Amino acid sequence: MSALINQLVAQVIGLEVGILSCQARLAAVTDDEALHDLRTTVRRLRSLLRPLRGLPGVEQLESAASAVGQLTTPLRDREVLAAYLHRQGHHDAADRRLRLQPDAYRQVAQSPELAHLLLILDAFPRFIRASQHQKLLKGLRSRIQKRLAKQWKTLAHALKDPEHDRHRLRLLIKRVRYAAEAYPELEKLPANALSGLKKAQGALGDWHDCWQWLIQAEHQADLQPCVATWRATMVKAEARADRVLDKLSANFF
Numbered sequence: 001m002s003a004l005i006n007q008l009v010a011q012v013i014g015l016e017v018g019i020l021s022c023q024a025r026l027a028a029v030t031d032d033e034a035l036h037d038l039r040t041t042v043r044r045l046r047s048l049l050r051p052l053r054g055l056p057g058v059e060q061l062e063s064a065a066s067a068v069g070q071l072t073t074p075l076r077d078r079e080v081l082a083a084y085l086h087r088q089g090h091h092d093a094a095d096r097r098l099r100l101q102p103d104a105y106r107q108v109a110q111s112p113e114l115a116h117l118l119l120i121l122d123a124f125p126r127f128i129r130a131s132q133h134q135k136l137l138k139g140l141r142s143r144i145q146k147r148l149a150k151q152w153k154t155l156a157h158a159l160k161d162p163e164h165d166r167h168r169l170r171l172l173i174k175r176v177r178y179a180a181e182a183y184p185e186l187e188k189l190p191a192n193a194l195s196g197l198k199k200a201q202g203a204l205g206d207w208h209d210c211w212q213w214l215i216q217a218e219h220q221a222d223l224q225p226c227v228a229t230w231r232a233t234m235v236k237a238e239a240r241a242d243r244v245l246d247k248l249s250a251n252f253f
Contacts, residue, residue: 079098
């Protein structure tokens with residue numbers, strides 16, 4: 001048990017260091033990957049926390065991480081869209097969006113949401129150690145394994161639903177994948193399941209991009225030249241995603 005707790009504390013501290021690094025990069029506007037790296041690190045934190053729900057401090061830390069995710073989602077979406085527009089030769093439309101990013105990066109670095117997350121994250125290892133001292137962590141390994149198994153079962157049920165919601169499936173797949181990476185010694189996935197989850201997440205991501213951009217195009221005139229391409233690409237992405245999901249379901253469920 002103590003080995004599991006030590007590993008948990010080490011992961012939390014490592015994630016805190018990663019977030020602090022991203023904050024410094026955003027504040028100095030050093031590169032265009034800092035925001036993406038911040039979001040990935042926060043997502044990994046949330047995956048680590050989800051099986052720990054009920055322990056002291058977890059709810060507050062989850063809430064703080066969620067707030068940073070909500071703050072940064074539209075900014076990351078704008079980055080991804082701008083990169084696409086540049087690749088397609090729509091440079092003016094891309095540049096109009098990219099010009100907004102440096103100020104946005106600095107605002108994220110200085111945001112109360114990020115400051116609050118770091119404050120709680122810094123204290124969280126002490127919560128874990130106090131819980132350990134008070135013997136509140138008995139059965140922690142079993143608790144985590146049961147919750148990981150429940151996430152896998154929820155995904156299996158969603159995949160077998162003929163009316164499945166692609167957006168929900170994308171979130172469930174990300175949840176299972178990142179949990180497996182957070183707890184590799186506890187999440188006993190079938191062989192090659194992780195690579196299958198990555199492929200499914202990528203296929204659904206292509207569909208999600210088109211779906212989201214088409215919504216934006218309804219009120220952003222400079223996106224109109226892309227609408228026909230996005231509609232056609234979305235149809236292809238849907239078909240590809242369904243094939244990948246069918247294969248995932250057949251192989252692992």
